[in-house]
Amino acid sequence: MCGGFVVAYTSAKIDPNASAPSQLVAHIFYNLGRVSSYVILGIIFGALGEVIAFTPVAMGYLYFVIGLLMVLMGLSLMGKLKFLTSIECTLSSLPVVKYLFSSLIRSPSLMSFYGLGMLNGFLPCGLVYFFAASAVATASWFWGGVVMLIFGLSTIPALLGFGYLVGFLKGGNFREVMIKIASILIIGYGIYMSYLGFMATQGAL
Numbered sequence: 001m002c003g004g005f006v007v008a009y010t011s012a013k014i015d016p017n018a019s020a021p022s023q024l025v026a027h028i029f030y031n032l033g034r035v036s037s038y039v040i041l042g043i044i045f046g047a048l049g050e051v052i053a054f055t056p057v058a059m060g061y062l063y064f065v066i067g068l069l070m071v072l073m074g075l076s077l078m079g080k081l082k083f084l085t086s087i088e089c090t091l092s093s094l095p096v097v098k099y100l101f102s103s104l105i106r107s108p109s110l111m112s113f114y115g116l117g118m119l120n121g122f123l124p125c126g127l128v129y130f131f132a133a134s135a136v137a138t139a140s141w142f143w144g145g146v147v148m149l150i151f152g153l154s155t156i157p158a159l160l161g162f163g164y165l166v167g168f169l170k171g172g173n174f175r176e177v178m179i180k181i182a183s184i185l186i187i188g189y190g191i192y193m194s195y196l197g198f199m200a201t202q203g204a205l
Contacts, residue, residue: 009105009116026113027160033117034159035152038128039145041121045135046144052136059137060200063193066129070190078183121152130193 014026100119104112121128131151135144 009113013105013108013113024160026110029110029113030117030120031152031156031159033114033119034121035117035149035156036114037118037121038131038148038152041128041132042135042145042148043141044144045132046138046147047141049136049139049144050141057201059133060197062133062136062197063200064197066133067190067192067194067197069129070193071187072190074183074185074187074190078180130189 009030014023097119100115104115104119107115128151131148135147138144138147
């Protein structure tokens with residue numbers, strides 16, 4: 001999802017002949033939008049953790065389910081399942097999402113990059129699910145926001161680099177290899193999360 005947004009706005013909104021500083025500013029605005037969405041999600045999920053008392057067993061089940069979702073997403077990226085594709089297609093077909101994306105992608109303003117980043121931040125992503133669960137575990141709206149802020153900031157370097165290299169990465173073979181590597185990493189991490197969740201439920205019994 002993140003990669004698709006980067007390809008879209010880089011191809012449609014950034015002039016390849018523009019100066020490096022102006023391109024950098026556009027990418028930074030986009031990433032600040034993403035981070036803003038993550039912080040909002042962290043505050044919401046952290047506040048949810050304050051209201052709902054999650055026991056160690058409940059948290060174990062939560063991590064187990066999130067791990068399974070990540071495995072499904074990884075298999076979907078590899079083309080083995082239509083799980084992720086179905087979710088993304090369903091969301092992208094929502095009238096409000098189509099309208100916002102269309103309006104923002106056509107706008108020449110810097111704030112439109114920020115808006116695209118926020119829109120991307122609220123759409124499904126396996127890693128976002130994991131850190132949202134971590135935000136819930138803090139049982140604090142403040143620390144939930146901090147968890148998601150750290151997560152968002154840590155993703156900026158990779159997506160900035162992707163934005164600059166998007167022309168090269170759109171080339172078939174390299175992009176396919178990177179998608180497969182990412183898929184394997186997501187599946188492996190999902191299995192690890194599910195294992196940790198399972199062990200947490202067993203240890204608490």
